[in-house]
Amino acid sequence: MSKPLPEQNIRLLKLMKQALEQDLLRPSYKPLLQVRFPTRKSFQLGCDLQTGTGQLIPYSSLEKLARLTQTSGELDRWLLEQGLEALKRLHREEAESLLVIPQSATALSDPEYPRRLERQKELRELSFRGLVIAFRLSAISKDLKQANRCFSELHEMGVETMIEGFNHHPAALKILRALGSRYVSVSESLQKGEDGVVEHRIKACHRLGVRILLPEINGPDEVNLHWSAGADLLAGNYIQPPTRDIDFRFPPVII
Template sequence: LGVVIGICPFAVAAGDAKAMIDAAERAQLEAAAPDGSGVVVVEASVDEGAQGAVVEAIRVALDKSSFRVVFQPIVSLHGEEEEQFQALLRLPTDGERVYAASELVPAAEGAGLIVEVDRWMLDSCLGTIAAHLRDGRNLRLFVSQSARSVRDPGLVEWMRAALESHRVPASHMSLEMRMLDAAEALPEYAAFAMAMKELGVGLTLSGLEAGAQGTAMLLNLPVDYVKLAPRYTSDADENLRSELRELVKLCHDSGRRVIAPRVEEARVAASLWASGIDLIQGNFVQQATRETNYDFQTSSG
């Protein structure tokens, strides 16, 4: 038996009760992590000023369905012509400012809104897939999910109903989970993954790194794709390239396809191809846009 303690202090104006519970729960999860000390203090962000403006913009966007989704192609290095994109959340404001997911997600998590945001994103993406299917185009979208959504007991049934409502085959969607999140709550992530696989929904594990933790994730989570940690797509020394080749082999031996994100240069893409990477994503391929009109045939030729 052991004891884990997660502490999260709050200012008087820390926000609503759900946000406080979410923050305290994150502290407990960090304390219980395999590499944790058993005691952790997490500083809760105060919902004021700039952060408060983002939260208010999110509330309005949920009410008016005014988020925007942009798409970045995920392209094969080995000739396949599948149309598949990463779906990315954006929120335009009344001015010229557009909030990116990197700003929206932390704010939504802190305000207890992330599950609603994630479901809005899923519903929008299912609508996009359905529209493409009606036009005779097969499309797969990769959609990130927060730790809170993965651990939400209602998501599986919600997803089942949404797939039926949009009349979309489940395999056209791949839900993306972060490795670090999964490591903190592996039993819950494994149960979620099995439930989604029973629906036929694809799964992607992002942020994968070599080591015991990464290997444990591959053994316990029935994912179809893995997305590498960004450090593998930077200029790397020979030791890191060797580590990458071994990691790719481990993924391939277990039947997973490997995606390299944030690829910015041709020479990096060439190095990744030599390492056995299956697919790449990043501005070298194409910046994220509102359209899904990338020419996969030309890129695979």
């Protein structure tokens, strides 16, 4: 017999269910800077929720809340639907657009997930070009067999994958090799670690033909530094959507 949920968890579950059922979530698109192609439209999908008291709950908290209340599957489906519609709009504006859609361990372990994604593609009459589905390394490492199956099927469909939370642990590179993902997003601890660690990981990823995203860019000096080190994509508070008024061609830092 399962234990009753604590009162706080019940309130959180009701909040999450209400947000999903009443369509209260708002999609958010974090701009990504492709270093080699700085004017291309590139985004990472997320969402936020504004409560009745005006509090804004960001995606990082909603993702944890979904895990706590066992609604990750519903949040995955909502994000996927929003993302595919956004990708279709982006393709009308620019064929080379890139959109990263985060998904949870629930999607990763669902054997029907790739086929459901294929049906969504046919329903919306869109191309998977520029679509990247992202899974966290912590979720992947829990069941490598399931992860390998999911990644393989997505790759066969022409969908690119990203490993998020990529760290300095030796097993991370082994998992990357095994899954054949073309994108990784490094963990905050790796990005802010000792000098030379990120550069070493970038070189290791490039040897495998993998593009690397650094997600915590908060100033022009960081853009210069990581561009010089060979990073492929940058995200963070400093990165804004490309416009004619923004110039991302920073001179490289000489170390």
